Amino acid sequence: EAEGCDCLQGFQMCHSLGGGTGSGMGTLLISKIREEYPDRMMATFSVVPSPKVSDTVVEPYNATLSVHQLVENADECMILDNEALYDICFRTLKLTTPSFGDLNHLISAVMSGITCCLRFPGQLNSDLRKLAVNLVPFPRLHFFMVGFAPLTSRGSQQYRALTVPELTQQMWDAKNMMCAADPRHGRYLTASALFRGRMSSKEVDEQMLNVQNKNSSYFVEWIPNNVKSSICDIPPRGLKMSGTFLGNSTAVQEMFKRVSEQFTAM
Numbered sequence: 657e658a659e660g661c662d663c664l665q666g667f668q669m670c671h672s673l674g675g676g677t678g679s680g681m682g683t684l685l686i687s688k689i690r691e692e693y694p695d696r697m698m699a700t701f702s703v704v705p706s707p708k709v710s711d712t713v714v715e716p717y718n719a720t721l722s723v724h725q726l727v728e729n730a731d732e733c734m735i736l737d738n739e740a741l742y743d744i745c746f747r748t749l750k751l752t753t754p755s756f757g758d759l760n761h762l763i764s765a766v767m768s769g770i771t772c773c774l775r776f777p778g779q780l781n782s783d784l785r786k787l788a789v790n791l792v793p794f795p796r797l798h799f800f801m802v803g804f805a806p807l808t809s810r811g812s813q814q815y816r817a818l819t820v821p822e823l824t825q826q827m828w829d830a831k832n833m834m835c836a837a838d839p840r841h842g843r844y845l846t847a848s849a850l851f852r853g854r855m856s857s858k859e860v861d862e863q864m865l866n867v868q869n870k871n872s873s874y875f876v877e878w879i880p881n882n883v884k885s886s887i888c889d890i891p892p893r894g895l896k897m898s899g900t901f902l903g904n905s906t907a908v909q910e911m912f913k914r915v916s917e918q919f920t921a922m
Contacts, residue, residue, distance in 0.1 A: 658693065665774060666697025666731070666784045668767070674705040679718040683725035690729045697784040698730045701767065704911050705918075706739035706836060716918035723912065727796050731788050734770075734802045735908060736763060737835040747831060750809035762834065765804045768892060769850050769900025778888035779857055782850065790884040791846045791904050799908045801839060803832040803901035818896050820855050824863040827901040828871075835911060842907030844875050846882040852890065853897025860885050 658664055667689055671682035686698060705715035712718075726733050741762055745754035773781045782790075792798045805826035808816050816822070826832055827849060830839050851860055864883045868875055875882055891897050 664693070664696055666699060667693075668771075669698070669700040669730075670763075670767075671700065672703035672705075673719040673722050674703070674711060674715040676718060678703070679722035683722045683729070686729045687725060697732070697788060699732045699734070699770075699784055700726060700730045701734045701736060701763065702726065703736045703738065704835065705915065706737045709738055709742075714922075716915050716922060719915045720919045723915075726799075731798060732784070732791065733799045734766065734902070735799050735835040735837075735911060736802070737911070740834050740836045743836075744807065744832065744834065748807045748809070750811070762804065762807075765892070765898075766802045766834065766900055769804060769852065769898065770902070772852055772888045772890070772892075773850070773886055776888050776890040778886065778890075780886045781888070782848075782884070782886035786886075787848060787884075787902065791848055791902060793845050793879060793904070797845065797904060799911075800902045800904050801833045801835055801837065801908060803827050803829070803834060803903075805832065805899045805901070806895065807832065818853075820851070820859045820863050820897075823851070823897065823899040824849070824867060827899045828867055832901070833903075835908070836914075837905075837907045837910035839903060839905045839907045840874070841910065842905045843873075844882065845879060845904045845906065846884070847901070847903040847905075848884040848886070850886050850888070850900040850902070851897065852888045852892060852899070853895070854889065854891075855887065855897055857885075857887055860887060 671678035673679045705719050741759040745751045745758050774783055805823045806818055864885050868883055
């Protein structure tokens with residue numbers, strides 16, 4: 657596949673850090689791809705073991721050993737977490753018994769939001785490399801919290817106005833993060849908002865400035881203008897507009913702390 661590409665952007669890897677295959681085989685694959693294509697982007701969607709729901713006993717071991725590989729060999733890691741995804745399903749989507757299909761649907765919404773600028777035309781395009789350039793202040797700090805808007809329950813869908821302010825509000829909402837870490841417990845080094853649909857770039861820029869001014873205490877002061885936005889003209893099917901959020905927040909350490917506590921307990 658990669659040989660046949662004209663202009664290869666990079667690789668996307670979806671794996672879980674709890675199981676043996678995802679962590680062991682997954683990180684091995686990443687390092688092999690890194691050897692073969694050192695100059696291409698490596699983006700991973702990593703499902704970190706969640707605090708309450710645990711499948712295997714050795715999850716902390718697998719996660720700890722594979723995080724090292726991710727720090728070294730990946731360029732951007734979107735941190736996901738089953739528990740947070742379940743929470744979004746219960747709280748926001750009002751589903752009583754969410755299936756793995758529902759969780760995957762949330763993740764796929766984010767994945768398509770991140771790559772939509774590669775696939776469709778837009779006013780302010782971004783690609784995996786631009787994302788990394790704008791989101792990674794230090795090479796090792798490339799673990800992002802992700803979110804998606806609009807997420808509404810089926811019943812209240814028709815009453816919801818889809819506007820840029822509305823999307824922005826939900827994107828930055830702590831309950832909307834797909835990993836069990838609270839961004840209010842840390843500060844954003846950088847963040848990126850990827851909008852899809854017909855909207856004016858002026859409106860998007862105003863909202864982003866607005867967010868930064870209102871919540872200035874949640875952004876580090878040594879990186880000015882640390883919110884990047886991009887706009888892609890084609891919205892996802894069935895929606896007029898949508899937004900995908902990537903945040904490089906220091907709160908991600910809660911995830912790693914939790915894993916390391918479980919690791920030391922063993």
